[in-house]
Amino acid sequence: MDFDFSSDQVELREAVTAFARAELNGNLLEEERDGHFSRTKWEAAARFGLHGLPMPEAFGGTDRDLLTTVCAMEGLGYGCRDNGLIFSLNAHVWSAEMPILKFGTPEQKDRYLPRLVGGEWIAVHAMTEEGSGSDAFNVQTTATRRGDRFVLNGSKLFITNAPVADVVVVFASEDLSSGPDGISAFLVEKGTPGFSVSRPFEKMGLRTSPMGQIFLEDCEVPEELRLGGEGAGVALFNSSMDYERACILAANIGTLERQLETCVERARTWERFGKAIGKFQSVSNKITDMKVRLETARLLLYKTAWLKSQGKRASMESAMAKLYVSECFVQSSLDAIEIFGAYGYMAEYEIERDLRDAVGGTIYSGTSGIQRMIVARHLGL
Numbered sequence: 032m033d034f035d036f037s038s039d040q041v042e043l044r045e046a047v048t049a050f051a052r053a054e055l056n057g058n059l060l061e062e063e064r065d066g067h068f069s070r071t072k073w074e075a076a077a078r079f080g081l082h083g084l085p086m087p088e089a090f091g092g093t094d095r096d097l098l099t100t101v102c103a104m105e106g107l108g109y110g111c112r113d114n115g116l117i118f119s120l121n122a123h124v125w126s127a128e129m130p131i132l133k134f135g136t137p138e139q140k141d142r143y144l145p146r147l148v149g150g151e152w153i154a155v156h157a158m159t160e161e162g163s164g165s166d167a168f169n170v171q172t173t174a175t176r177r178g179d180r181f182v183l184n185g186s187k188l189f190i191t192n193a194p195v196a197d198v199v200v201v202f203a204s205e206d207l208s209s210g211p212d213g214i215s216a217f218l219v220e221k222g223t224p225g226f227s228v229s230r231p232f233e234k235m236g237l238r239t240s241p242m243g244q245i246f247l248e249d250c251e252v253p254e255e256l257r258l259g260g261e262g263a264g265v266a267l268f269n270s271s272m273d274y275e276r277a278c279i280l281a282a283n284i285g286t287l288e289r290q291l292e293t294c295v296e297r298a299r300t301w302e303r304f305g306k307a308i309g310k311f312q313s314v315s316n317k318i319t320d321m322k323v324r325l326e327t328a329r330l331l332l333y334k335t336a337w338l339k340s341q342g343k344r345a346s347m348e349s350a351m352a353k354l355y356v357s358e359c360f361v362q363s364s365l366d367a368i369e370i371f372g373a374y375g376y377m378a379e380y381e382i383e384r385d386l387r388d389a390v391g392g393t394i395y396s397g398t399s400g401i402q403r404m405i406v407a408r409h410l411g412l
């Protein structure tokens with residue numbers, strides 16, 4: 032067993048951190064307060080190559096294996112304090128680029144992947160509806176065949192990137208009576224008649240990642256834009272969920288590391304009762320727990336990415352990684368606030384934001400309750 036990254040992987044991680052520090056942290060307090068999504072940062076990240084890490088060179092990517100991609104994302108979380116931007120980027124890669132790569136026709140790949148990898152277009156997938164969340168396959172949006180086109184009707188809720196998206200992978204049922212087997216996926220482009228998006232939602236955290244509702248009213252999509260075959264929606268969704276659960280939180284490992292370093296520095300230098308607060312066991316115990324969480328979350332994530340890099344199945348590991356990393360991020364963010372006291376509660380210290388951002392991670396890509404259910408099923412329960 033080898034726990035070392037190669038020198039190339041370490042160099043990439045460090046380069047991503049340096050890039051993120053230099054280009055992705057500007058005006059964050061204001062952008063976060065105003066819920067502003069920065070297209071400038073998005074394009075800079077794409078120019079650097081972050082959008083194409085796991086994508087083939089033929090589409091503008093750098094063809095990194097999953098473990099290397101996760102390593103680079105960790106460097107991103109370490110250097111970039113904008114969790115919202117990181118989340119939007121990861122949603123774009125794992126829920127749109129990846130299914131297009133895995134399920135798309137040559138024409139679909141040629142049309143979308145270079146634009147998505149190059150940062151020119153923004154994408155995401157839309158599954159959730161008012162009547163379906165955890166029970167994702169209870170889709171009521173319909174796709175009715177009309178000649179060589181499909182007519183989509185319905186709406187999609189809580190869709191990341193929707194207000195800025197150029198193309199959305201929409202899940203809709205070709206036959207409601209067939210349940211999950213009737214679900215297919217469609218590539219719907221901004222500007223298609225009948226496709227519209229709400230105003231961006233106000234959220235607790237991840238505020239620089241825009242979210243909205245999508246409306247489909249007699250929205251006609253040519254047959255060539257069905258992604259995967261008839262009824263392939265569930266297979267496609269499960270495949271991208273496996274990637275998403277394994278990788279979408281990789282950047283949080285870097286964030287947990289930065290958070291830990293910030294707290295260690297504070298505990299060494301901040302004095303109360305005439306000594307550094309790190310000398311009080313209730314503070315040092317918190318920091319120790321943060322360190323243990325970071326290392327265990329990292330191991331779980333690396334193992335999952337390694338399994339997937341080897342082409343092995345990792346549904347249970349992906350669910351465990353998603354569950355554990357997201358909950359570690361919430362707990363360590365709470366600990367960080369307590370270590371900083373009232374300063375940690377003030378926006379300008381940029382400690383409290385992580386907690387608000389972390390909570391989202393326990394909900395998207397399936398709630399913690401659903402991840403536990405997946406693991407329990409794998410255990411035969």
Ligand SMILES: Cc1cc2nc3c(=O)[nH]c(=O)nc-3n(C[C@H](O)[C@H](O)[C@H](O)COP(=O)(O)OP(=O)(O)OC[C@H]3O[C@@H](n4cnc5c(N)ncnc54)[C@H](O)[C@@H]3O)c2cc1C
Pocket residue numbers: 122155156157158159163164165166188189190191192237391394395396397398399400401404
């Ligand atoms: C920041 C953010 C970004 C998102 N981005 C997207 C996106 O881009 N595209 C998209 O399609 N969706 C997106 N979503 C929606 C997300 O996938 C759903 O919110 C999530 O699947 C949960 O569904 P729900 O909110 O309807 O909760 P519900 O399904 O209503 O769940 C409510 C509670 O019941 C529990 N529960 C329900 N069923 C079970 C069960 N069988 N066993 C145990 N517990 C259960 C849940 O764990 C939860 O605690 C996003 C959500 C968030 C917060």
